[in-house]
Amino acid sequence: MPSSIAPSLPLAAPPSRLRQGASAVLQDPVMLGSLVLLLVLVAISVGAPLLAQHDPAALTPRARLQPSSPVYWLGTDSLGRDLLSRVLYGGRLSITLAALVSLISVIVGLAIGLAAGYFRKLDAPVMRVMDGVMAIPGLLLAVAMVSLGGANIATMVIAIAIPEVPRIARLVRGVVLSVREAPYVEASVGSGTPTLKVLWRHIMPSTINPLVVQATFVCAAAILTEAVLGFLGLGFPPEIPSLGTIISEGRPFFQRAPWIVLCPGIFLALLILAVNMFGDALRDRLDPRFSRKNKV
Amino acid sequence: MLELVLKRLLAAIPVMLIVATVVFLLLRLAPGDPARVMAGDMASEETIAAIRAEMGLDQSIATQYLRWMGALAQGDLGHSIQSKLPVTELIKTRLGPTFALAAWAIGLTIALAIPLGVLAAWRHRSLADRGIMAVAVLGFSVPVFVVGYVLILVFSVKLNWLPVQGYAPLADGLAAHAAHMLLPTLTLSMVFVALITRITRASLLDVLGEDFVRTARAKGVTERYVLFRHALRNAAIPIVTIVGVALTALISGVVVTETIFNIAGVGRLIVDAVLARDYPVVQGTILFFSFIYVLVNLLIDMSYVLLDPRIRY
Amino acid sequence: QSTVKIVFQAPLRVLDPVFTNAYITRNHAYLVYETLFALDAAGKPQPAMVESWKESPDKLSVTLTLRKGLKFHDGTPVTGEDVVASLKRWSDRDAVGQRMMAATAKIESPDAATVVIQLKQPFGLLFEALAKPNLPAPFIMPKRIAATPVSQAITEVVGSGPYRFVAANFQPGVKASYVKFADYLPRAEPSSAFAGGKLAIADRIELVNIPDSQTAINALRNGEVDFVEDVPPDLMPQLEGAKNVALKPYGKSTNMFTMKMNWLQPPFNNVKVRRAALAALNQTDYLDAQIGDAKLYQLCGAVLSCASPYASEEGATQTKKPDMARAKALLKESGYDGAKVVILHPTDLATLGALASVTAQALKEIGMNVEIQSMDWATLLSRYSKKDPVAQGGWSIFQTGFASLDLMSPLTNPNLDGRGETGYVGWAKSEETEKLRGQFAEESDVAKKKQIAIAIQKLNYEQVLFVPLGSYSKFKAYNPAKLEGMTEALVPLFWSGKK
Amino acid sequence: MNATTRPASTGPILDIRHLKVRLPGGGDRRYAVDDVSLTVAAREIVCIVGESGSGKSVTSSAIMGLLPKGVLTLESGQILLAGRDITHAGLDTLQKLRGDRMAMVFQEPMTALNPLMRVGEQIAEVFEFHGKALERDAVRQRVLALLGDVRLPHPETLQHAYPHQLSGGQRQRVMIAMALAMEPGLIIADEPTTALDVTSQAQVLRLLNELRGRHDNGVLFITHDFDVVAEIADRVVVMQSGRIVEQGTAAEVLHHPQHPYTRQLLDARPRGDFRAVALQTAAAPALEVRDLGMRFETKSIFQSKRRRVDALAGVSLQLARGETLGIVGESGSGKTTLGRCLARFAVPTSGDILIDGAPVGGLTGAAARSYCKRVQMVFQDPFRSFNPRRRIGLTLAEGPLNFGADAAEVRTRMLKMLELVSMDPGALDRFPHEFSGGQRQRLSIARALMMEPEILIADEAVSALDVSVQAQILDLLESIRERLGVSMVFITHDLRVAARLCHRIAVMQRGQVVEIGPAQDVFLRPASAYARELVAAIPGQAAAHAAAAQSPFTA
Ligand SMILES: Nc1ncnc2c1ncn2[C@@H]1O[C@H](COP(=O)(O)OP(=O)(O)OP(=O)(O)O)[C@@H](O)[C@H]1O
Ligand SMILES: Nc1ncnc2c1ncn2[C@@H]1O[C@H](COP(=O)(O)OP(=O)(O)OP(=O)(O)O)[C@@H](O)[C@H]1O
Ligand SMILES: [Mg+2]
Numbered sequence A: 001m002p003s004s005i006a007p008s009l010p011l012a013a014p015p016s017r018l019r020q021g022a023s024a025v026l027q028d029p030v031m032l033g034s035l036v037l038l039l040v041l042v043a044i045s046v047g048a049p050l051l052a053q054h055d056p057a058a059l060t061p062r063a064r065l066q067p068s069s070p071v072y073w074l075g076t077d078s079l080g081r082d083l084l085s086r087v088l089y090g091g092r093l094s095i096t097l098a099a100l101v102s103l104i105s106v107i108v109g110l111a112i113g114l115a116a117g118y119f120r121k122l123d124a125p126v127m128r129v130m131d132g133v134m135a136i137p138g139l140l141l142a143v144a145m146v147s148l149g150g151a152n153i154a155t156m157v158i159a160i161a162i163p164e165v166p167r168i169a170r171l172v173r174g175v176v177l178s179v180r181e182a183p184y185v186e187a188s189v190g191s192g193t194p195t196l197k198v199l200w201r202h203i204m205p206s207t208i209n210p211l212v213v214q215a216t217f218v219c220a221a222a223i224l225t226e227a228v229l230g231f232l233g234l235g236f237p238p239e240i241p242s243l244g245t246i247i248s249e250g251r252p253f254f255q256r257a258p259w260i261v262l263c264p265g266i267f268l269a270l271l272i273l274a275v276n277m278f279g280d281a282l283r284d285r286l287d288p289r290f291s292r293k294n295k296v
Numbered sequence B: 001m002l003e004l005v006l007k008r009l010l011a012a013i014p015v016m017l018i019v020a021t022v023v024f025l026l027l028r029l030a031p032g033d034p035a036r037v038m039a040g041d042m043a044s045e046e047t048i049a050a051i052r053a054e055m056g057l058d059q060s061i062a063t064q065y066l067r068w069m070g071a072l073a074q075g076d077l078g079h080s081i082q083s084k085l086p087v088t089e090l091i092k093t094r095l096g097p098t099f100a101l102a103a104w105a106i107g108l109t110i111a112l113a114i115p116l117g118v119l120a121a122w123r124h125r126s127l128a129d130r131g132i133m134a135v136a137v138l139g140f141s142v143p144v145f146v147v148g149y150v151l152i153l154v155f156s157v158k159l160n161w162l163p164v165q166g167y168a169p170l171a172d173g174l175a176a177h178a179a180h181m182l183l184p185t186l187t188l189s190m191v192f193v194a195l196i197t198r199i200t201r202a203s204l205l206d207v208l209g210e211d212f213v214r215t216a217r218a219k220g221v222t223e224r225y226v227l228f229r230h231a232l233r234n235a236a237i238p239i240v241t242i243v244g245v246a247l248t249a250l251i252s253g254v255v256v257t258e259t260i261f262n263i264a265g266v267g268r269l270i271v272d273a274v275l276a277r278d279y280p281v282v283q284g285t286i287l288f289f290s291f292i293y294v295l296v297n298l299l300i301d302m303s304y305v306l307l308d309p310r311i312r313y
Numbered sequence C: 001q002s003t004v005k006i007v008f009q010a011p012l013r014v015l016d017p018v019f020t021n022a023y024i025t026r027n028h029a030y031l032v033y034e035t036l037f038a039l040d041a042a043g044k045p046q047p048a049m050v051e052s053w054k055e056s057p058d059k060l061s062v063t064l065t066l067r068k069g070l071k072f073h074d075g076t077p078v079t080g081e082d083v084v085a086s087l088k089r090w091s092d093r094d095a096v097g098q099r100m101m102a103a104t105a106k107i108e109s110p111d112a113a114t115v116v117i118q119l120k121q122p123f124g125l126l127f128e129a130l131a132k133p134n135l136p137a138p139f140i141m142p143k144r145i146a147a148t149p150v151s152q153a154i155t156e157v158v159g160s161g162p163y164r165f166v167a168a169n170f171q172p173g174v175k176a177s178y179v180k181f182a183d184y185l186p187r188a189e190p191s192s193a194f195a196g197g198k199l200a201i202a203d204r205i206e207l208v209n210i211p212d213s214q215t216a217i218n219a220l221r222n223g224e225v226d227f228v229e230d231v232p233p234d235l236m237p238q239l240e241g242a243k244n245v246a247l248k249p250y251g252k253s254t255n256m257f258t259m260k261m262n263w264l265q266p267p268f269n270n271v272k273v274r275r276a277a278l279a280a281l282n283q284t285d286y287l288d289a290q291i292g293d294a295k296l297y298q299l300c301g302a303v304l305s306c307a308s309p310y311a312s313e314e315g316a317t318q319t320k321k322p323d324m325a326r327a328k329a330l331l332k333e334s335g336y337d338g339a340k341v342v343i344l345h346p347t348d349l350a351t352l353g354a355l356a357s358v359t360a361q362a363l364k365e366i367g368m369n370v371e372i373q374s375m376d377w378a379t380l381l382s383r384y385s386k387k388d389p390v391a392q393g394g395w396s397i398f399q400t401g402f403a404s405l406d407l408m409s410p411l412t413n414p415n416l417d418g419r420g421e422t423g424y425v426g427w428a429k430s431e432e433t434e435k436l437r438g439q440f441a442e443e444s445d446v447a448k449k450k451q452i453a454i455a456i457q458k459l460n461y462e463q464v465l466f467v468p469l470g471s472y473s474k475f476k477a478y479n480p481a482k483l484e485g486m487t488e489a490l491v492p493l494f495w496s497g498k499k
Numbered sequence D: 001m002n003a004t005t006r007p008a009s010t011g012p013i014l015d016i017r018h019l020k021v022r023l024p025g026g027g028d029r030r031y032a033v034d035d036v037s038l039t040v041a042a043r044e045i046v047c048i049v050g051e052s053g054s055g056k057s058v059t060s061s062a063i064m065g066l067l068p069k070g071v072l073t074l075e076s077g078q079i080l081l082a083g084r085d086i087t088h089a090g091l092d093t094l095q096k097l098r099g100d101r102m103a104m105v106f107q108e109p110m111t112a113l114n115p116l117m118r119v120g121e122q123i124a125e126v127f128e129f130h131g132k133a134l135e136r137d138a139v140r141q142r143v144l145a146l147l148g149d150v151r152l153p154h155p156e157t158l159q160h161a162y163p164h165q166l167s168g169g170q171r172q173r174v175m176i177a178m179a180l181a182m183e184p185g186l187i188i189a190d191e192p193t194t195a196l197d198v199t200s201q202a203q204v205l206r207l208l209n210e211l212r213g214r215h216d217n218g219v220l221f222i223t224h225d226f227d228v229v230a231e232i233a234d235r236v237v238v239m240q241s242g243r244i245v246e247q248g249t250a251a252e253v254l255h256h257p258q259h260p261y262t263r264q265l266l267d268a269r270p271r272g273d274f275r276a277v278a279l280q281t282a283a284a285p286a287l288e289v290r291d292l293g294m295r296f297e298t299k300s301i302f303q304s305k306r307r308r309v310d311a312l313a314g315v316s317l318q319l320a321r322g323e324t325l326g327i328v329g330e331s332g333s334g335k336t337t338l339g340r341c342l343a344r345f346a347v348p349t350s351g352d353i354l355i356d357g358a359p360v361g362g363l364t365g366a367a368a369r370s371y372c373k374r375v376q377m378v379f380q381d382p383f384r385s386f387n388p389r390r391r392i393g394l395t396l397a398e399g400p401l402n403f404g405a406d407a408a409e410v411r412t413r414m415l416k417m418l419e420l421v422s423m424d425p426g427a428l429d430r431f432p433h434e435f436s437g438g439q440r441q442r443l444s445i446a447r448a449l450m451m452e453p454e455i456l457i458a459d460e461a462v463s464a465l466d467v468s469v470q471a472q473i474l475d476l477l478e479s480i481r482e483r484l485g486v487s488m489v490f491i492t493h494d495l496r497v498a499a500r501l502c503h504r505i506a507v508m509q510r511g512q513v514v515e516i517g518p519a520q521d522v523f524l525r526p527a528s529a530y531a532r533e534l535v536a537a538i539p540g541q542a543a544a545h546a547a548a549a550q551s552p553f554t555a
């Protein structure tokens, strides 16, 4: 006889969100697995200065394109820099970049999308401006920003985040349009809930599903966009390795020294895999219709 | 509906004006000088100054802006600084390849991603679901330029089945066109297939728990119809939005694919123009893009109304 | 109808070979235009459009007679008027041209076949100047076109060379095509570099721009194109053993990396700091990093490049193992106060990408405060013309690559410009160098010229006007079935000497 | 359906044996359905009555094979349809049977229809899968006929409407039409008439009756309305807490109930007595409606698909302080629309609403917010008025917290409210989809009452409740009215309930108030033809004919 069928739930106070969240994570192997993987990747990137045995910018031109060896665990790149150190440092930069870009674009995009979708008057002007912003290519922004602020992470983040904002705003707005007339929204408005809270409590949650997908995508896209900018010649300066630039620098050597592309590539894939799995598991958790399923 | 379309098209004008201004300013903010790029790295300062004067770049930014706007008002996008050709001409010749590529990619994406996403949602948490999601994740963690490179290596260089590069318009025959488009399309759509598969799955999962799905099943509607007719349409808003957004991202994001496969499209045009600071070309192309985006987004918004009768504007 | 598809290293957009010095425009121009004289494989000027010439005994008057039957692509005959106009436009723009004009009283065309150059003072380099192979080059075009001010790029391509430009097929940055010019009259002499008889190698030449080198190489392997101008060293292994592909250098030491320091701003306004920096540099590092394969590069300390007849290793230290201790001592002696050194790094030119890092590492090692600033080439071009201090957007070190052609003569080599603020970037001010260059221009004796050249080189290493960072050989790859027998030169030339 | 294709079987159409359906953890009890056995023979109507939440709907979903996967699990037992075991039938088999041999009318028609599909298409779809031989034209004719059969107005235009453009009762009838489309052997109707006015209800019941005469259908009819039971049931099954406590022929169960719960239920039937104590008419009305009009126009490119509905046309009425005004009337007559306008959820196209003499339309900011607090609405569609992603507790607490109530106090009030609507406190931690229809309705009332409103607009607030709970809720409303002087607009189709609770009754038809007056007058001496028709159509009339002398409502 399963013991979980308690006669009634504790009434004192609902368990804190944090506790609920934590227990949810522990119960779901996918969630736990992806979280652990994510944490490990973040940890080794944050610990890059401790873990790397070489300076990621130190060149030894004579020792270029070397395969894995006791000195260079993952081999060297085309300038004879230690690939392991570069991947570690690159991971750090790319993770920061991805996190910042997705954070900024999701927050801004969400706010704009909610406002445009909910307030009829704002919709047209705001979305037209978004259409416009969408049209400005990231590349041009990157060029302009790099020249204004230098090729650093803040510039990159802004240059990559700006074109993502209207995309997220559109997505959110679309969902808002389809739920804003839902009776439960009406009911909440009818019980005097201030508009901001209505947006936050009743409208925003419906956007979470597509948003999680889009955000994990932005995460990956940020890293790759940076790589593409590198490919087109607008990446970070050479002393700052990022996964993207390592990959794009390694591309010409793909046949001769595939590890240069593969190592950061695998790191990137694992990172994105972890973020995605976590995102998926999270959305399953957040949706009550699925969350109760496996509990007995 | 007609009213909506007209209003939107009118609203596009200020959008494009703003875009034009922002782009104009961004370009002038970005250092770099078309005169220098053209004249090369050994030209003397006097030469550069003469060229700048010749191009009217020595005038104040305000004057240049007003002049450009004035020309724009007459429907003139100006002439390329580098090649002296009219910008409209340049865009026109470059548009075909980009549109072909985008159309193929979107077609492939929809044909692949939606069924996959539906399958994954339907078989939620099954092996198929997990498999599809894993592949989707891989799909957007591999950089386009690596994918393109590997595809060329395998299918063109090693197997010699397909051309490495270039573009053949449809006029050259479907076979040639398809042969040139296949690899770029695969390369370009991978990311979007991944994205749209995932968004389809996510929003379908939202809907599959609804009561009307149960009603449809109670009517004895086959699963395929339950999924595609009832559930998918209710899940369509985010999907359509993302498809639309992907389309816009795609048009501007084809640069890498165009570079790798040497397709002379608008993506490449704009990158080259940015790198060469060919102001009129950059400005003109972006204006053109913003018009396209306004159109695409108009289509998306119209499709909202068609998809969901509850939506009002 | 034979067609050859060629890929140059950059997109062709500017068509005017006087307006720009871009290598891509030069390649294009050689298909279409001709000069009065042309350099042969030994670097000596030979008559090209000129049938015969006469020098007055005082060498102050030169009379040139044009070849008979020369025609422009628009069907009009080539006349002296056209030559005069073309030379005028060229000399407005070109440094050597300006020197020539400074020495010239007037150029005129008494009749359609004749051009007379009246000099004010002897100008030993007259024929070299008229045969100048690198841009801006004295190509001859119809007068109506040559009348365009030089600040305006011409868009109509009408030359008298072996190929006619097909304007209708030109898509800037994408493709261009050329057809054999039926009325072209090749000279009887065998072909030798830019000089001699030019027999079109194909009926039609199609120029396709392939922005990605990897794609270009793959296209060549797949038989989609027949010629790739520049094979990056890192991609060469892919072509070794490839079917139907020949890989060939343009020559030895065809290109060179160079470094310029900013003479106007600290710390490099101090000659001692420049010397300290020089002492820390090591060509092998640059070449290993940028080229990789030791078979493809050469250590070369010659300021006029190792392809120059005046090449010498006099004074060069960077070709040897660097003496870091000495460099540090020099730096200390200079009183260097930790002023920031800004190295400009072009992100969109892979061929120069590694230089900044190598320099930064070397200078950091001797204790300099180095910062690499990355930007695209267009930004860099504007940036490097700024004379301001680094804090206000100026710079300290600029590195680039040159074709040896551009460096071979002390007159055309911009790095040896010692005119200070009015000269080439870096704004090196060295009156001695300028004086030596003047002497070189006037001198016509080869041995003496060599001496002057060596003196210039010595001076360069003393004052550090610029630093050669090593040479390498540029390679072309092509389909031998179609292009075997192409005339060899430092520039791709699509003709052959014999049938 | 063709008689030759039906397997000749003498056994029951439906035979359920020892069915057990497991509830997930955190539910009311371990089994939603616990050891239920019942049969439905051909030409038989079996009614299930019972407590709200007793497992009626779960049983019917189980028959259809539509239990939510992974949430509710069929643990043991057997389900036989026309002698064939379908307990673990494959999807293919089920797909062929559903809609064709067995069909179901779901309890909550609001959410059960696809919001993005025109209702006509949704009905036509049944033919697409089961009547493939039918021509398109024939299908259209059938759809129109079905819509007409369930008495929907203007079937030609209504078939093009989307569900959200229909009233609750209209949607319910669409659902019924859909279930009847193939005239299946087994029809399961889960409270199919909760949103129907008595005349429509009578029509639906007649339809079901006819159907079983024509084809040998069996009907499993879930209801809480004993008059309906009396009118149509052959046999009755009484359920409580997932178990069958009593079953037998209608006469046996209704007249000689064995089980105490059955007796309790029968005793709780509304009697149709007028209980509302007359009011001292106050000077100023709490709410006044003047000439209210609401017109819906649906746009479409095709003329034929356009619909223009005057949901309200010149409605004027007054609501005194402490008064309960009943609104009854035809389904689709604009009752909900009126309620929504009063609660400011809809903006009328003409006319005024005045609260304390001030027009409501112009309220903004703080005034609008305070109006929210004073006027509360119980939605006809309780399911969708709860945010599916939020636990019930949060939803209940939202309103009072908005107005600065103290969290602890809100919590005690919530617990008290749940008790008043006889729900378990555990409900606070559950999500809306985890409740039965009646439970959600009670929660919806609880939410409105949490706000302690001055004016309560209750739209079919007790329609899905079994009679004992219903009686309890009505008592609750009455006591609140008495204690707090709350004014109420009580929209219902159940005239007995209206009679019991309301001071005055307004009868609506086609967007107009055709009659308004004290409850007794309206029911006993109806002035308008429509009111007379309405009163005459009250189910159970036949049985109650003899006793008609003092009140038409006693069964
Ligand atoms: N999806 C679900 N998850 C958890 N519990 C559920 C779910 N669906 C129903 N229940 C519970 O199962 C029990 C039976 O519900 P059911 O819907 O069959 O009741 P019912 O007899 O139809 O009641 P009503 O007359 O109120 O509609 C109730 O206690 C309800 O709370
Ligand atoms: N959003 C809408 N668009 C178009 N028509 C509508 C809309 N809402 C309601 N209607 C129409 O208005 C009329 C009145 O609807 P309402 O919901 O007020 O009826 P009701 O009296 O509450 O009926 P029921 O008793 O069936 O709930 C109906 O004919 C309905 O079809
Ligand atoms: Mg029920």
Ligand SMILES: [Mg+2]
Pocket (backbone or CB within 6 Å): D167, D168, D169, D335, D336, D337, D380, D459
């Ligand atoms: Mg209603």
Ligand code: NI
Pocket (backbone or CB within 6 Å): D001, D002, D003, D182, D183, D215
């Ligand atoms: Ni039949």
